[in-house]
Amino acid sequence: MNEWVLVIATIVGCYLLKLAGYLIPARVLERSHVRRVVELLPVALLAALVVVEAIGAGRRIELDGARLAGFGVGAVAVWRRAPFLVVVVAAAVVAAVVRAVYG
């Protein structure tokens, strides 16, 4: 894969998606069906990404103890409505410590 093509296509695509929102008339959103799909799409996408990043390793399912421990602590922090910084740091520290001790 040519990474430069991917990087440039991602940049151009992301920017145009943002700009489009300033150019599309607001009434498009008033169609409730469109609005619902647009609201729910990130939910399906983010949930899928959580799972793939937590247990996926390419085409394998990999239950890595350190990664899951860090993710688990991060998840508890999210549930307790901790600030984003706390979630990120807690997940990293727990995963790193578990890996250093048991890895």
Next chain:
Amino acid sequence: MSNAATRSGVVRDSLGVGIAVGAYGFAFGASSVAAGLTVAQSSLLSLLAFTGGTQFAVVGVVAGGGGMAAALASGLLLGARNTLYAMRLSPLLRVRGVRRLLAALGTIDESTAMAVAQPSPPLARVAFWWTFGGVFVFWNLTTLLGALVGSLVDPATIGLDAVVPAAFLALLAPRLRAGVTEVRVAVAGAVIAAALIPFTPPGVPVLTACAALLLAGRVRAS
């Protein structure tokens, strides 16, 4: 509280968001070089794509050995939420010309959340521009730092592989609190993606979860 005090409070909160996002930028930079992108490519994504979730989605597919189409499609699908944010921000910011082009770049989760939380349009504009500025500075500095460190150290050693799913969960959580349908969609998306990991190339499980949602929505609407 006086107007000036309110305004400076908004500025302070906005910069605070920028600092918090910085840790996430470090994780992105390190993950990105671990996936095989160069330091320059990682930094360019943070400077110009400037949308964290999308950037993680793209390098996640690359790291798994997935193809370009799957990587780009995952990234752009996640980036499509910024279109919705821009539509909400447009009447608040009322920007034209060059300022509109700049506002488009800054239209992300954090700047939108901070802007729409304000009680008046002038404060919304202060919150948008200061959050955009704060996140932009910290996100890019920490991406560069993470990419440089990631070229020297395996990101797994410092636990960054656990950060990525936890950060996606943090982005998902407020949406789950919005209603029962959101929870159902999330569970369905997660189950579909998990089931497909062993059978499809990287990136496809995530895209299939989205396609299933669109299909279910179409069936219900008709």
